[in-house]
Structures are given as structure tokens and as C-alpha cells.
Amino acid sequence: MEFSQLFGIVATSAATPQLLATVGGLCLLAYLLGSISSAIIVCRLLGYPDPRSEGSGNPGATNVLRVAGKPAAIITLAGDVLKGVVAVLIGRWVGVDEPALAWIGFFAFLGHLYPLFFNFDGGKGVATALGVINTLAWPAGLAVMLAWLVVFLPFRISSLAAIVSWALAPVAVWLLAPQYIGAMVPMSLLLLWRHKQNIEDLLSGQERTFRRKE
16 A cells, blocks of 8 residues: 555545545535534533533533433434444545545534534534444444443543553554545544543543442
8 A cells, every 4th residue: 555545645637626625625625514512512402501511521422421320422423423323434435535534524523522613612522433433444444432431441441442442443443444544533632632631630530430339
């Protein structure tokens, strides 16, 4: 696999203005789709506080579970996953090549992290990234989800499971769907960077868990 293919860079002979405009437009559409914050919208509609001002302060399904309960968290999770799924499916329907599909998914993920519609104050991207990777290549997505479960079930720490599983995600993609590795590496790195406070809390023993209180 050539470097240009690996990172989804269209060769000069094939890089027509129409093709570049199509991929660029799809990336912009994916970013705008990702900018729709399921957590904030769900909490507003159901009459709960803005998740950015409660709990961990993160507008994601885990914090919505703390702030608003299971039904709201499930709706939030589904909405965040669907953003990644729909972005990739639109690109696939239009017919762009496989590496470009991954970059379209990446921009949906980027929109979730830095949403245009909510002052660029977004979540950490785990659910949207899962939607992207499972739509691109479900075997790699399954590997990431299994890694998440292996860590979460004994420790009951959602952030730790996300950190470990997405640290391993590029390896899974490289082995199972290498055509997507160019976008998956920066996606994983950004996701880990967005968990920097969680990493500090884990090291200090202050991270939140989902263990039942005795």
C-alpha cells in the first residue's frame, strides 16, 4: 500500500476538482452532523440540566447517565453513535474511495469534540468513534468493543476502558482494515488527548467508577 493510498490522498492524476469538492463537501457535512450534541439536546428536551455544568462536565452518554438517568443516556448514546454511522454511510452512498470514507468519519468525530452549534464545547468522542469504526470495518470495531468490555467489567471505570480500547484501536485497524489507518491514528490520538483529565484522575485514584455502593 502506497503512502498516498494509506492516508487517503488522491493521486494527482485522479484529483479532479469535482472529486476534491465532493470529498471536501462530505467532510464539511460530516463535521456539521457531528456538531449536533445529543447529550445537550436530550437533556434540554427532557428538562435536565446542561451536562456540561453537572457531573463530570462532559456532554456524553456516561455523564448523562449520572445527570439524567438510563433512558436519557441510552438516547444520547444512540444519537452519538448514529452521527458516525450516518456520515460514513453518506460517503459510501456517494461512492468515494475507502480511505476518504475514514476521513469523512473523522470529521464527524471532530464535530462531536468541537461542535459548531455549541461553542465548540463538546464531548470526548467515544460513541461517535465507535459508530465510525463499526461502519467502516465491523471486525475492527468489534475488537475495540471487546477490549472495552474486558477492561470495564472488572474495573467498572468507563474512562479507563475507553483509554485502553482506543489506544489499541490503531493496531486493530492496521491488522483488519489497513486502508483506514490514516484517519484512525489521529482519531485515536485525539480521543486519548480528550481523556487527559481522566488519565490524571486515574493516576491519583480519584476517577469516578460505576461500582455499586455497599
